[in-house]
Amino acid sequence: MPDTIAIVGAGHTAVQAIDxxxxxxxxxxxxxxxxxxxxxxxxxxxxxKFLSGELPLxxxxxxxxxxxxxxxxxxxxxxxxxxISLERRALSIAGGEVLAYDRLLLTTGSVPRHLTVPGxxxxxxxxxxxxxxxxRIRAGLQPGARVVIVGGGYIGLEVASTCRxxxxxxxxxxxxxxxxxxxxxxEISAFFAAEHVRAxxxxxxxxxxxxxxxxxxxxxxxGRVETMEGxxxxxxxxxxxxxxxxxxxxxxxxxxxxxNGIAVDEHTRTSDPHVWAAGDCTNHxxxxxxxxxxxESVDNAFEQAKTASINMLGGSIIHDRVxxxxxxxxxxxxxxxxxxxxxxxxxxxxxxDTRSFSCxxxxxxxxxxxxxxxxxxxxxxxxxxxxxxAHCDPDRLADPAVALRDTVTG
Numbered sequence: 001m002p003d004t005i006a007i008v009g010a011g012h013t014a015v016q017a018i019d020x021x022x023x024x025x026x027x028x029x030x031x032x033x034x035x036x037x038x039x040x041x042x043x044x045x046x047x048x049k050f051l052s053g054e055l056p057l058x059x060x061x062x063x064x065x066x067x068x069x070x071x072x073x074x075x076x077x078x079x080x081x082x083x084i085s086l087e088r089r090a091l092s093i094a095g096g097e098v099l100a101y102d103r104l105l106l107t108t109g110s111v112p113r114h115l116t117v118p119g120x121x122x123x124x125x126x127x128x129x130x131x132x133x134x135x136r137i138r139a140g141l142q143p144g145a146r147v148v149i150v151g152g153g154y155i156g157l158e159v160a161s162t163c164r165x166x167x168x169x170x171x172x173x174x175x176x177x178x179x180x181x182x183x184x185x186x187e188i189s190a191f192f193a194a195e196h197v198r199a200x201x202x203x204x205x206x207x208x209x210x211x212x213x214x215x216x217x218x219x220x221x222x223g224r225v226e227t228m229e230g231x232x233x234x235x236x237x238x239x240x241x242x243x244x245x246x247x248x249x250x251x252x253x254x255x256x257x258x259x260n261g262i263a264v265d266e267h268t269r270t271s272d273p274h275v276w277a278a279g280d281c282t283n284h285x286x287x288x289x290x291x292x293x294x295x296e297s298v299d300n301a302f303e304q305a306k307t308a309s310i311n312m313l314g315g316s317i318i319h320d321r322v323x324x325x326x327x328x329x330x331x332x333x334x335x336x337x338x339x340x341x342x343x344x345x346x347x348x349x350x351x352x353d354t355r356s357f358s359c360x361x362x363x364x365x366x367x368x369x370x371x372x373x374x375x376x377x378x379x380x381x382x383x384x385x386x387x388x389x390a391h392c393d394p395d396r397l398a399d400p401a402v403a404l405r406d407t408v409t410g
Contacts, residue, residue: 001025001026001027001028001313001314002026002028002102002103002312002313003028003029003102004028004029004030004031004100004101004102004103005021005026005028005029005030005031005101005102005103005104005105005312006031006032006033006091006099006101006103006104006105007030007031007032007033007104007105007107008033008081008084008091008104008105008106008107008108008250009033009034009106009107009108009109009279009281010032010033010034010035010036010040010075010077010107011034011040011041011043011062011107011109011279011301012040012042012043012062012279012298012301012302012305013107013109013278013279013280013301013302013304013305014032014034014040014105014107014305015040015062015063015067016301016302016305016306016309017105017107017278017305017306017308017309018030018032018067018068018071018073019071020305020306020309020310021309021312021313022071022072024309024310024313024315025313026309026313028102029074030071030072030073030074031073031074031076031099031101032068032073032074032075032076033076033079033080033081033091033093033099034075034076034077034078034079035078035079035080035081036077036078036130036131036132037077037078038057038061038077038131039061039062039063039064039065039068039075039077040061040062040063041060041061041062041131042060042061042062043129043298044298044326045060046128046129046130046131046133046134047128047155047158047159047162048158048161048162048328050131050134051128051134051137051138051159051162051163052162052165052166053138057131060131076093079093079094079095080093080094081093081094081250082094083250083253083254084104084250084251084253084254084275085254086254086255086256086272086274086275088100089101089102089104089274091104101274102274103274103275103276103312104274104275104276105275105276105277105278105305105308105309105312106250106251106262106270106275106276106277106278106281107277107278107279107281107301107305108246108247108248108249108250108251108262108277108279108281109246109247109279109280109281110244110245110246110247110280110281110296111129111244111245111247112127112128112129112240112241112242112243112244112245113242113243113244113245114127114240115150115209115240115242117209117210117211117212118210118211118212119211119212119213119214119222120212122212122214122220122221122222123220123221123222124140124221124222124235124236124237124238125212125222125238125240126140126237126238126239126240127239127240127241128155128159128239128241129244137237137239140236140237141163141166141168141237142236143167144167144168144169145163145168145169145236145237146168146169146171146234146235146236146237147160147163147168147169147170147171147235147236147237147238147239148170148171148173148225148233148234148235148237148238148239149163149170149171149172149173149238149239149240149241150173150209150225150238150239150240150241150242151172151173151174151240151241151242151243152172152173152174152176152178152179152180152181152203152205153179153180153182153183153241153242153243154180154183154241154327155241156172156174156179156239156241157172157179157180157192157196157327157329158327158328158329159239159241160172160196160201160329161196161199161201161329161330164196164199164200164201165199165330170200170201170202171201171202171203171204171233171235172196172201172202172203172204173204173207173209173225173227173233174203174204174205174206174207175206175207175208175209176205176206177205177206178190178193178205179192179193179196179203179205180192183325183336184334184336184359184371185340185346185359185361185371187346187348187352187359188334188359188371188373190352191352191357191373192329192332192334195329195330195332196329199330204231206229207227207228207229207231208227208228208229209225209226209227209228210226210227210228211225211226212224212225212226212238213225213226213232222235222238223235225238244280244296246258246260246261246262246280246281246282246283246294247280247281248261248262248281251270251277251281254272256270256271256272256275257270257271258283259283260283260292260294261280261281261282261283261294262277262281262282262283263282263283263292264276264277264278264282264283264284265284265285266284266285266287266318266319266320267307267311267316267317267318267319268282268284268304268307268308268311268319269311276308276311276312277308278301278304278305278307278308279300279301279304279305280294280295280296280297280300280301282294282304284304284319286320287318287320288320288322289339289341291341293339295323297323297324297325299321299323299324299325300321300323303319303321304319307319322337322338322383322386322387323337323338323339324336324337324338324379324383332355332373332374333373333374333376334371334372334373335371335372335375335376335379336369336370336371336372337369337370337372337379337382337383337386338361338367338368338369338370338382338386339368339369340361340368340369341368342363342368343361343362343363343368343369344362344363344364345361345362345363345394346359346360346361346362347359347360347362347394347397347398348360348398349375349378349397349398349399349400349404350375350400352373355373355374356373356374356375357372357373357375357400358370358371358372358373358375358378358379358382358400358404359371359372360382360392360397362392362394362397364391365391365392365393365394365409366389366390366391366392367382367385367386367390367391367392367397368386369386370382370386377403377404378404381403381404381405382404384405385404385405385408390408391408391409391410392404392407392408392409393407393408393409
């Protein structure tokens with residue numbers, strides 16, 4: 001069993017790895033290094049209850065301080081790892097310390113994709129990834145603020161709903177032809193767009209940002225968002241949510257294989273036999289989907305951390321889970337189970353105007369994935385059916401009076 005395990009990154013993945021390693025019997029030195037100063041915290045509430053002020057900072061922590069004491073963790077918070085030496089099995093930490101490891105787990109997460117159009121350096125343009133980002137956004141959200149959100153994905157729409165509920169003017173600029181284009185069926189996109197419009201959000205699809213323009217009275221601050229279509233949107237606060245990139249800076253510089261994330265095998269091991277990686281930063285092979293995938297989800301972070309922990313201690317389990325995701329907007333909970341690769345048909349269960357319905361993705365008759373709105377029964381049933389590769393009768397599937405499990409054929 002290794003003497004020292006180091007974890008770089010202090011988020012959901014790291015916290016789960018701490019718990020799993022100790023549960024699996026690791027009794028050695030456990031060091032966690034994170035570049036943010038506070039205890040590891042939840043990120044999903046940043047765009048919702050934390051931004052609105054409903055959830056205070058002290059309730060955002062994933063675990064209390066006592067958890068790390070009980071699990072005998074050396075927490076190095078507010079410190080940055082500058083480099084990894086694979087040959088020496090050592091980390092160089094800012095300030096000059098060199099930390100030797102026997103096993104290394106990279107949980108470096110992801111970083112926001114930035115826009116580099118003219119004016120991108122102006123004050124008042126924000127990205128949402130940390131509590132510090134939220135503090136800066138809040139400072140600009142004065143009463144009646146005009147908020148322009150660039151990007152109509154999960155983060156953009158969650159921020160839009162929060163800002164609208166706080167009473168701000170909100171415009172959402174989405175470059176594709178519908179919101180959440182990359183992740184949900186058109187029926188789900190149309191439903192959420194209508195809900196936002198009903199709440200007073202203005203959604204502009206097919207809109208590409210060309211520049212950020214300064215205020216006349218404060219030329220260091222953003223005042224307008226210009227688009228390729230020639231439209232100008234006044235803005236006191238701009239929040240950009242155009243996706244994230246896997247944080248592979250350290251891994252790539254060390255010489256680890258990276259391609260759309262840190263490349264790991266089915267056991268979450270990297271190209272170096274003493275280094276594992278888990279969470280948003282990884283690109284892993286999926287036996288279920290017969291391709292490599294990179295997942296941005298809390299569930300995947302937890303599950304990969306469990307797999308990596310067992311395998312770092314000599315195990316040989318394969319990471320192969322049905323992924324799931326969620327988004328909260330207003331009083332609506334969107335739950336997604338599975339990945340809809342290669343589907344050839346979408347069956348809608350229920351009516352969108354009831355505000356509780358599901359969209360089922362089929363390949364032939366196999367249920368591949370499901371998007372559901374305020375419908376936890378379908379969500380719970382779908383997790384098992386998709387894991388079992390169940391085949392369903394499309395006609396019965398379309399009838400919301402028939403329980404999802406009763407649509408299975410054969």
